[in-house]
Amino acid sequence: MLRADVTEAIRAAVFEELAAVGFARMSIEGIARRAGVGKTAVYRRWKSKLSLVLDLLTAFAADGLPAPATGSLYGDVRALLEVAAHALRHPVASQVIPDLLVEAARHPEITDAVRGVLLDGQRGVVASVVRDAVARGELAEGADPDRALDLVVGPLYWRLVVVRDARLPEGYLDDLAAAAVAALRA
Amino acid sequence: MLRADVTEAIRAAVFEELAAVGFARMSIEGIARRAGVGKTAVYRRWKSKLSLVLDLLTAFAADGLPAPATGSLYGDVRALLEVAAHALRHPVASQVIPDLLVEAARHPEITDAVRGVLLDGQRGVVASVVRDAVARGELAEGADPDRALDLVVGPLYWRLVVVRDARLPEGYLDDLAAAAVAALRA
Incomplete structure (x- = not known):
């Protein structure tokens, strides 16, 4: 995937993960899995669950x-x-x-x-x-x-x-x- | 504890548990532990998490x-x-x-x-x-x-x-x- 596509895939995964399990149970692992990327790809862009959600x-x-x-x-x-x-x-x-x-x-x-x-x-x-x-x-x-x-x-x-x-x-x-x-x- | 006291202790525990961990992560086990009663004491009164919360x-x-x-x-x-x-x-x-x-x-x-x-x-x-x-x-x-x-x-x-x-x-x-x-x- 291109860099920008990875970013978009992660954003979409955050939204799906939030809708499915909620903020409290949402994990960076779950987001990475759903986006089909590695955990480090997420952490390179956002430092925490909260910053991911605020971006959304x-x-x-x-x-x-x-x-x-x-x-x-x-x-x-x-x-x-x-x-x-x-x-x-x-x-x-x-x-x-x-x-x-x-x-x-x-x-x-x-x-x-x-x-x-x-x-x-x-x-x-x-x-x-x-x-x-x-x-x-x-x-x-x-x-x-x-x-x-x-x-x-x-x-x-x-x-x-x-x-x-x-x-x-x-x-x-x-x-x-x-x-x-x-x-x-x- | 008297029966009515047990009921009140469970109600108070439901409220504390909801405030602390939220509905999704709340468990009958956690409520029983917080109330200082056995799980069966909870199940005898309410059949599910939802019925406990609706009672509240x-x-x-x-x-x-x-x-x-x-x-x-x-x-x-x-x-x-x-x-x-x-x-x-x-x-x-x-x-x-x-x-x-x-x-x-x-x-x-x-x-x-x-x-x-x-x-x-x-x-x-x-x-x-x-x-x-x-x-x-x-x-x-x-x-x-x-x-x-x-x-x-x-x-x-x-x-x-x-x-x-x-x-x-x-x-x-x-x-x-x-x-x-x-x-x-x-």
Whole structure:
């Protein structure tokens, strides 16, 4: 295999291994076996299980996060929800993230790493949406981006990841966008 | 030990074992050892790991769910959020539930069981709040209790369990209640 192919094979194996056995039971040996490479090929690229997983999350987080600029708060929130609904239906979100949250409860360094990779990107996007809405006079000066993230992403995360209702009712995202805008302006 | 004491010792051990090693690696042997009882004492009471954990969740879910009746939608939502904030800060919520969600992605029977134990109770409480608000004219006829649950609990779950921000800003729950009421009425 070429170097780049080995890297991709390892990334794919990490994802399969995470989905199959979870972070706690995942091993570098298991990943190497699944990727069809030697353990040293893995260790040459990543120093630990955690760095492997963070690499996977980084790719996922970057994939899912264009910053919308539709010209209205409703439009931007609706666009954010579309992207979030797509991302939250991905197995990385439904399996890997809850898995890491469990580990994070035991290992604070995982909390910080996951927070850095996943939340910082989302916070940046939402902060830009809030800033634009303030500039247009749709939100009051000083609107808090963290509160906005809770109100926009929270209900959808709850529905898709906790309640685990993959088929959203017809028009659910439109309705949720309208509800989130009302909440943001409250 | 008396019979009831054995039962309580096992329950406490299940919780400690779940927090320490997680559902996947938890074993009846480990629980028995931690509780200071024989394996048969555990098997006499519960037939599997899953039934032990569901028993724990049932106690937790029942604990956390009085139905508020304050006379206003804002008051009821604020009361729900108070209870939810307390429950979501409990280690059962921050560790055990995400843990079970991870397992649920691999084993659908866990999804159904967790959904039954946790969500049915919450759905019932929120349905009662929505019904009262409709009767008072605060919400439109036909308001959907599942949507209400997403809008009320979702943002707080996101903040406390996903973002893992245990110290809520001053006045956060008051603000969230106002935002949720605006969202419900949108």
